[in-house]
Amino acid sequence: MSTVEPQYNHCIEVERQFGRAKFGLMSNQVWVDDPKRLLFVLSRYKFVSKMLSGVNSALEIGCADAFGTRLVRQVVPNVLATDIDPIFIQDCIDRIQPNDKWNVSYAVHDIVEKPVYQSDKFDAAFSLDVFEHIDPSNERRYIENLIKSIKPDGMVIIGCPSLESQKYASPGSLEGHVNCKNGEDLKKLYQEYFNSVLLFSMNDEVVHTGFLKMANYLFVVCCGVKNV
Incomplete structure (x- = not known):
């Protein structure tokens, strides 16, 4: 079997070597119910990958099916993705492809209960x-x-929907959203713990520094842990 244009034979070679990648449990649901939302999710991971470019290790809290995590893994050599739900972590493990050059480690963990300890x-x-x-x-x-x-000089990135966006959220989202904040309050909270907190707005797939009350998603990039 060969493609009409020979440069696309690489697609066949990749399938033979690695098999077909699969959607994760959550990304599959998104692709079926609201395909454009998958673009928004991946854009959030792309932003994180740009912020973390150059670091050696990163911890993800709440990875779900970790479908976007490999965007971070492209620039961070060691990534541990964790989630409180064993079903999602098992889904991640079940989808590991042979010879995957973007390999990620997975673990079930509840960050509210305790930190993630490693050497x-x-x-x-x-x-x-x-x-x-x-x-x-x-x-x-x-x-x-x-x-x-994290290390004392480490970085923390938090992404979450804004309080103002909640009147447009789906019933399914609203059911689990118990702690949305506006941009000012989110930044103020994290400033209690970090010397530097950079606040960004996001609408759809675009991250910007625009008017906070019109943002449907927020990022805080936090550096310099305070002694609190």
């Missing part, structure tokens, strides 16, 4: 679409255990 702490941690699911009574434990998982 050498992570250079960075990131958590997308998780903070809004953390009960306000647990948000500080979430942040503090994230900090305990």
Whole structure:
């Protein structure tokens, strides 16, 4: 079998060597229900990958099916993706392809309960679409255990929907969103723990520094852990 234009034979070679990649459990649902949303999710991971370019190790909290995690793995040699739900982690493991050059490690973990301990702490941690699911009574434990998982000079990136966006959220999203904040309050919270907190707006797939109250998604990029 050969393609009409020979340069596309590489597509066949890749399939023979690695097999066909599969959607994850959550990305499959998104692709079926609202395909454009997959673009938004991947754009969030791309932003994280740009911020973390050059670091050696990164921890992801709340990876779900980790479909976008390989964008970070492209620039970070060592990535551990964790989630509280064993079903999602098993889905990630089941989809590992042979000879995958973007290999990621996976683990079940509840960051509210304890930090992620390993022999050498992570250079960075990131958590997308998780903070809004953390009960306000647990948000500080979430942040503090994230900090305990990284090096003192490490970076933390948090992405979450804005409070203003919630009137447009789907019923399914609203059911799990118990802790959305506006941009000012989100930044103020993380400034209690970090010397530098950069706040970004996001609309669809575009990250910008525009008017916060019109942002449907927020990022905080946090550096320099305070002694609190």
